[in-house]
Amino acid sequence: MTTTQLILLQVLNTGVTMGILMLVAIGLGIIYGLMDVINLAHGEFLMLGAYGWVIARLAGLDGWTGLIVAPLVVGLVGFVIERSLVRHLYRRPLDSLLATWGISLILVQAARIVFGPAPQPVPTPLEGAVELFGMPYGRYRLFVLAVSIVIISITLAVFRYRTFGLKTRAVFQDAEMAKCLGIRAPRIYSAAFVIGAALAGLAGALVAPMLTVAPDMGANFLVQSFLVVIVGGAGSLAGVVGGAGVIGGIQGLISYFSSSVLAQVITLTLAIIVVRVRPRGIFTRK
Amino acid sequence: MTVIHRVFGGRAGAGAQVLAASIVLALLSVASGGIGRLDQAAVWLVLGLFAMSLDLMWGYGGLLSFGQAAFFGLGAYAYTWLTTDKLGMNLHELGTVVGLLAGIALPALVALLLGYFLFYGKVVGAFFAIVTMAVSFLLQSLGMGWSRVFGGSMGISGIPSVSLAFMGIPGSTKGVLAGYVFVTVMAAGAAVVMRTMLSTSFGLAVDGVRDNEDRLVLLGFKTIHTKLVVFSVASGVAGLAGALYASHASFVSADLMGTLLSTEAVVWVAVGGRRSLIGAFVGALVVRAVGFWLSDVAVDFWLILLGSLFIAMVLFGSGGLVGLARSVWERGVRLVARDS
Amino acid sequence: MLLETVDLGVRFGGVWALHDFDLQVEAGEVRGFIGPNGSGKTTLFNAITGRHAPSSGQVLFKGRDIRKCDPGERARLGITLKFQITSVFAGLSVLDNILLGLMGPRPVLGELRRSARASADMERAEELLSSIGLWEKREDVAGTLAHGEKGWLEIGVALATEPTLLLLDEPASGMGADETARTVELVRKIRVGRTILIIEHDMEFVRSVADSITVLFRGGLLTHGDYDTIKSDERVIDAYLGRGRAHGSPGS
Numbered sequence: 001m002t003t004t005q006l007i008l009l010q011v012l013n014t015g016v017t018m019g020i021l022m023l024v025a026i027g028l029g030i031i032y033g034l035m036d037v038i039n040l041a042h043g044e045f046l047m048l049g050a051y052g053w054v055i056a057r058l059a060g061l062d063g064w065t066g067l068i069v070a071p072l073v074v075g076l077v078g079f080v081i082e083r084s085l086v087r088h089l090y091r092r093p094l095d096s097l098l099a100t101w102g103i104s105l106i107l108v109q110a111a112r113i114v115f116g117p118a119p120q121p122v123p124t125p126l127e128g129a130v131e132l133f134g135m136p137y138g139r140y141r142l143f144v145l146a147v148s149i150v151i152i153s154i155t156l157a158v159f160r161y162r163t164f165g166l167k168t169r170a171v172f173q174d175a176e177m178a179k180c181l182g183i184r185a186p187r188i189y190s191a192a193f194v195i196g197a198a199l200a201g202l203a204g205a206l207v208a209p210m211l212t213v214a215p216d217m218g219a220n221f222l223v224q225s226f227l228v229v230i231v232g233g234a235g236s237l238a239g240v241v242g243g244a245g246v247i248g249g250i251q252g253l254i255s256y257f258s259s260s261v262l263a264q265v266i267t268l269t270l271a272i273i274v275v276r277v278r279p280r281g282i283f284t285r286k
Numbered sequence: 287m288t289v290i291h292r293v294f295g296g297r298a299g300a301g302a303q304v305l306a307a308s309i310v311l312a313l314l315s316v317a318s319g320g321i322g323r324l325d326q327a328a329v330w331l332v333l334g335l336f337a338m339s340l341d342l343m344w345g346y347g348g349l350l351s352f353g354q355a356a357f358f359g360l361g362a363y364a365y366t367w368l369t370t371d372k373l374g375m376n377l378h379e380l381g382t383v384v385g386l387l388a389g390i391a392l393p394a395l396v397a398l399l400l401g402y403f404l405f406y407g408k409v410v411g412a413f414f415a416i417v418t419m420a421v422s423f424l425l426q427s428l429g430m431g432w433s434r435v436f437g438g439s440m441g442i443s444g445i446p447s448v449s450l451a452f453m454g455i456p457g458s459t460k461g462v463l464a465g466y467v468f469v470t471v472m473a474a475g476a477a478v479v480m481r482t483m484l485s486t487s488f489g490l491a492v493d494g495v496r497d498n499e500d501r502l503v504l505l506g507f508k509t510i511h512t513k514l515v516v517f518s519v520a521s522g523v524a525g526l527a528g529a530l531y532a533s534h535a536s537f538v539s540a541d542l543m544g545t546l547l548s549t550e551a552v553v554w555v556a557v558g559g560r561r562s563l564i565g566a567f568v569g570a571l572v573v574r575a576v577g578f579w580l581s582d583v584a585v586d587f588w589l590i591l592l593g594s595l596f597i598a599m600v601l602f603g604s605g606g607l608v609g610l611a612r613s614v615w616e617r618g619v620r621l622v623a624r625d626s
Numbered sequence: 627m628l629l630e631t632v633d634l635g636v637r638f639g640g641v642w643a644l645h646d647f648d649l650q651v652e653a654g655e656v657r658g659f660i661g662p663n664g665s666g667k668t669t670l671f672n673a674i675t676g677r678h679a680p681s682s683g684q685v686l687f688k689g690r691d692i693r694k695c696d697p698g699e700r701a702r703l704g705i706t707l708k709f710q711i712t713s714v715f716a717g718l719s720v721l722d723n724i725l726l727g728l729m730g731p732r733p734v735l736g737e738l739r740r741s742a743r744a745s746a747d748m749e750r751a752e753e754l755l756s757s758i759g760l761w762e763k764r765e766d767v768a769g770t771l772a773h774g775e776k777g778w779l780e781i782g783v784a785l786a787t788e789p790t791l792l793l794l795d796e797p798a799s800g801m802g803a804d805e806t807a808r809t810v811e812l813v814r815k816i817r818v819g820r821t822i823l824i825i826e827h828d829m830e831f832v833r834s835v836a837d838s839i840t841v842l843f844r845g846g847l848l849t850h851g852d853y854d855t856i857k858s859d860e861r862v863i864d865a866y867l868g869r870g871r872a873h874g875s876p877g878s
Contacts, residue, residue: 038412085597093412094350095600098556101352101549102596109589219545223423226416261427268424272400272417275407487729487744488737494726497715504675505730505787506701512734 005135012132014252016141016210019148022244023203024221025228026155027196029240032229034171035189037089037096041081042225043218044107045197049074049204050213051115053122064125070205071198078197082190090189104218111215119212144206151202152241155195159237168192224251224264230271247271300481301474303564307334308470311571321462328466330574332531335473337554337570338563339523342480344552345560346489347516348496352415353422354524354551357393359429359543361525362532363436364388369446369532373435382448382533389529390522397521398514405510405517410499422548429540441539448533465534472530476523477563483519492516553592556599559609628653628821629674629791633683636669643669644845647683653790656813656822658836660829660856662866665842667825671793674823675707676700687791702731704790708780708797716769720760723768723779724751727786750786757815758782759808774805778812785816792816794824798831810834841865 028042052070056062061069081103089096126143129136159165170178171185179185203221211217224247232243247267254263293302308331315327340354365385367373377384400421409417429436436442447460448468483489491512494502502509532538541547551570558569573595580588627650634647644666651657659667672678674685676697684691692700715723728747729737740747755761758778763771768779777797784792797813798806806828813822813835826832832839833853841848841856843865849856856862 036412038416088601094415097350097352097412097415098552099597099600102593102600105549105589105593105596109586109593113586219423220427223420226420230413230417230420259431261424261431265424265428268420272403272407275409275417276403277407483738485742486738487725487740487742487747488734490722490725490742491729491734491737493718493722494715497717498713501713501715502726502730503698504701504707505727505783506698506706507726507730508698508734515734515738 005133008133009135009137010252012137012141012145014249015145016148017252018245018248019145019152020203020207021221021224021228021248022152022241023148023199023206025225025232025240025244026152026237027193027200028222028225029229029232029237030168030192031196032093033236034168034192035086035090036093037086038093038100039086039193039196040097040101040222041103041107042100042196042200043220043222044104044111045074045078045200045218046204046207046221047111047213047215047218048077048107049201050122050208050211050217051111052201052205053208054115054120054213066122066208067125067202067205071202074201074204075194075198078194078201079190081197082193086193087186087189108215108218115213115215117215119214119217121212122208124209140209144210147206148203151199155199156237156241164188164191227264227267227271231274297482297485298478300477300563304334304474304477304567305470307564307568307571308466308473312466324462324466326578328462328469328534329531330571331466331469331473332527332534333551333554333574334567334570335469335476335530336524336527337551337558337566338473338477338480339520339527340551341555341558341560341563341566342484342520342523343516344555345562345566346484346492346496347513347520348499349513349517350411350415350552351418351517351520351548352552353418353420353545353548354520355545355547356418356422356425356543357397357521357524358528358531358547359425359538359540360393360396361389361528362538362542363528364392364525365529365532366442366445366538370442370444372437372442378446379449382446383450386448386526386529386533389525389532391525393525393528394518394522397517401514401517405513419545419548422543423545426540426544429543436540437538438540441537443537445532445536445538447536448530469530469534472526473567476526477567480519480523480563488512488515549596550592553595553599557595627651627686628655628688630686630689631670631674631683632686634670634673634680634685635682636666636673636678637681642681642845644673647845647847649840649847651791651821651823653821654819655838656817656824656836658832658839659823659825659842660827660832660839661842661848664844665865666845667842668795669845670842671707671795671823671825674791675705675793701787701789704788705793706784706787706789706791707793707795708777708784709795714768714771714776714779714783716767718768719764720755720766720768720771720779721751721764723783724754724786727783730787754782754786757785758812774801774808777801777805777809781812781816790821792820792822794822794826796825796827798826798828806831 024042024046027045028039031037031039049070052073053066055073056066056069085099085103086096089099124140126140129138130142159168167178167183168188170181170183171188175185227247228240228243231246232239232241250267250270251260251263254266293299311327311330312324315323336354336358340351343349343351343354365388367375368377368381368385368388370376404414404417430439432438433440447465484492491502491507494507495509495512499509528542531542550573554570554573555566556569557573558565558567577588580591629649629651631647631649634644634649635642636644647670659670661667669678673680676692676695676699680693685693687703687705692703695703715726718726725742725747728750752761755764758781760775760779760782763775768776771779781794781797794813798809801809810831813824816822824832824836836853838850838852839856840850841862848861848865849859851859
């Protein structure tokens with residue numbers, strides 16, 4: 001394998017990491033930016049999404065259904081949690097943090113009881129590899145890369161160009177003012193929460209065949225999403241996407257040379273140093 | 287009343303309260319499971335000490351740390367590294383005492399360094415909580431993977447208990463009763479130190495930071511220094527608890543630095559009542575005891591109960607056990623007053 | 627000269643909230659600042675206390691340029707502000723509020739050696755609390771005080787930092803006639819040995835306490851003088867009644 005090919009391979013792998021990270025972090029970032037709610041159960045949305053395959057298989061459904069089922073089911077779970085609990089906690093970041101941690105513990109333990117504590121493999125729906133620049137590359141990974149690019153683009157476009165996005169940004173800027181304009185903020189909040197949950201669920205379904213599925217798999221992604229928000233700032237979608245790019249990129253780069261845990265430790269250290277220099281994240285203008 | 291006030295009030299009173307709680311726990315343990323159960327109870331005392339350190343941070347300083355176990359675990363490892371052959375730094379008997387001190391110093395220094403970046407970076411409130419949580423989570427992951435230093439998934443066992451023999455004090459803290467007494471004394475001592483700190487004019491500054499930090503800054507106060515001291519002392523106390531854990535359990539693993547222990551401590555403090563050192567101490571004992579009892583009955587539901595406690599404490603937010611006791615007491619006083 | 631601003635300007639986006647502002651305040655002066663809403667009074671105060679960084683010009687305190695100092699450093703130099711919206715330590719006792727003010731400029735670590743009720747601090751606190759009339763209420767939680775009392779407490783906290791220069795932003799806002807009268811009395815009492823700058827809409831209040839008055843208009847200096855001069859100045863009347871643009875260019 002030539003050096004160019006190695007670099008290309010690395011770029012593609014990093015792209016996959018970034019894509020997944022963006023899908024997870026967008027929800028966390030929107031929810032925090034909109035309603036000052038820090039959702040510590042966000043990682044569990046990903047975990048539930050990953051179990052979408054297992055559920056689909058148990059239900060006798062085949063092939064791709066897991067990928068469709070996951071975001072729908074997780075979106076529904078998100079809706080229930082938002083309506084029953086989170087709506088009491090708008091603008092109370094610390095309380096939301098404590099309460100959603102409780103949800104997180106409950107969801108993890110529920111998954112353990114239902115699916116068992118052991119990690120389970122999920123078969124890849126797309127076998128084999130394609131020839132890319134003269135080297136073989138996993139077809140499923142390529143698929144994940146494409147799906148995440150498409151979904152993130154759609155999300156950004158919706159928030160940029162549709163009235164829903166306009167209203168959301170209005171609430172983002174000034175919730176009181178938006179209310180005066182007749183925008184029903186609670187609806188926006190609910191919708192944003194459900195979309196965020198569904199995206200995390202989709203991310204979970206996408207990563208599952210590349211990893212194993214386990215009840216406590218969410219924590220890792222949650223912490224990575226935090227790093228994204230710390231580096232990128234939670235003020236805007238662009239910040240979240242930019243942050244995910246940086247964190248995913250650094251991790252891709254470092255984990256090529258050593259373990260991914262060390263990559264995360266180094267990233268956190270960098271993020272803490274960055275915070276000293278740019279308290280509001282490097283992508284947020286002061 | 288005056289006798290009670292004299293014993294349990296003031297600076298030394300914090301120690302007396304811890305002492306009293308330990309004696310009650312010892313009696314209950316021995317009554318329910320014989321002298322051997324003190325072994326388990328001593329671990330709870332260690333966790334009670336750990337809970338007090340979080341209360342200093344969160345209850346008094348208004349800094350919610352969601353990663354306090356990082357410092358507990360570092361203290362445990364500092365003790366372990368100086369008393370075992372893991373890193374080739376075994377100081378044997380001397381190590382058990384130096385290890386206790388290192389167990390305080392290492393986490394305190396790490397907190398000072400971390401706090402320097404976070405506090406000057408204006409990381410407060412919920413962001414402080416998630417950064418500390420990330421630190422705890424990643425230390426745990428690092429510990430799991432780096433077995434040469436942290437023992438990996440197997441942990442490190444065979445850690446000796448604190449021995450005072452070379453100082454001319456006979457015996458070690460290895461025996462069930464000796465271990466229990468030793469932990470009690472250390473916890474009471476730490477409580478006195480924290481209470482003393484809070485009763486100085488620095489303690490008032492801590493109140494001010496919690497109440498209205500921005501105003502304090504505008505009065506010319508260097509609140510960052512206040513927070514650094516609180517973070518550092520609290521982490522040192524957490525580290526002491528960790529070192530005591532290592533000495534008592536003679537086993538450490540990466541979980542001791544992890545998020546589950548970090549967040550469980552938050553529940554202890556909330557249950558016991560924030561801004562009450564003894565409340566946090568008792569909170570840990572009570573929650574752990576309930577968990578211990580539940581593990582016989584329905585081990586699967588323990589985490590679900592813990593999760594529900596988090597939700598309950600937000601929805602019905604209260605003063606915890608201490609607040610409950612206080613309101614029951616006041617209601618009682620009112621009833622008595624009405625009758626007479 | 628205790629305080630001087632030279633060509634001071636503060637810009638928010640494209641708008642100069644304050645521009646080309648030259649101010650001279652002598653030690654021991656009590657100066658009133660008036661002007662219509664949006665004329666730049668609070669912006670001026672914020673530039674002096676360091677809450678806003680000036681976009682141009684200088685702020686000199688005792689001849690030293692303090693542009694680079696943050697609000698905390700300025701407080702330690704002796705510049706303290708009482709906010710327009712009262713901001714006390716609502717969860718702490720009245721006495722603790724004052725004790726925190728006393729601690730303000732001191733190094734933090736030294737406090738570890740001092741008892742929370744150190745006798746020297748307590749004496750000073752009693753003095754201050756008596757002068758603002760809250761000694762009897764020293765154990766009350768500050769958040770439960772009446773509006774006027776909170777205002778006085780805040781003045782007390784500001785005084786506790788031993789300021790050379792005290793800035794009061796609308797000290798009588800929201801107060802009734804009785805409370806306002808007591809505030810006038812208080813300001814007269816505390817001016818001894820201090821320099822005080824006051825923003826206030828109540829002209830009677832300003833007349834009662836200030837040696838001279840500076841009038842701001844549209845971010846610039848309109849005029850300066852004693853009460854009678856100001857009262858009869860055409861430009862001031864125009865500015866308040868909004869009869870077109872004032873004649874004098876800022877800084878004249």
